[in-house]
Amino acid sequence: MDMYIRIKRDKTTYFIRCKPSDKILDIKEKLQELIDQPVNDQRLILPGTGEVLEDAKTLADQKIETDAVVALTLRKDDNEFEEVNIVRPNDFYQTRDAEGGNW
């Protein structure tokens, strides 16, 4: 196995095995099998920068490495894409944030 990425939307994370030479479109096709949403209704976004990933680019082009997190958004009924929405668990991260606030 070469690498994997974590694709997140809402409270769900998909672990997808892939290769650095895979195109974004290849990733969307893998997702299509899992979520029954056609490739055209998927948009993949880098959560850090908000950059929308283009179908023709490869993971290597986008500097996406193993264990990276990518946000998935889907097309809504009004034909627009939804905003990035990744729910964070509030077990460990919350306590860490709270500590940070006190310093």
Place this chain on the structure above:
Amino acid sequence: MKKEDTVKLISSDGFEFIVDKEAAMVSQTIRNMLTSPGSFAERQHGEVTFPEISTTILEKICQYFYWHLEFASGKDREFPIEPELTLELMMAANYLHT
């Protein structure tokens, strides 16, 4: 990647992780649930709920499954563990025979 080849692992607060069965079966406990003949509901639905494993820990465990597969295929990458997770992670790993 077929849906049948994946399994959904659900944490105590309802977060879902969809992983390859091959990865999940790094855990002997999950392997038993998915492969033993008979009536494990987990096997029919491809879903396993862990009411006692928190989301952060379950995600770390899934990352470990994939790290394990990478390692087995010859990639030597360090597996990062945040110190505050250590105790709970060990307890979960013990339960999962991982």
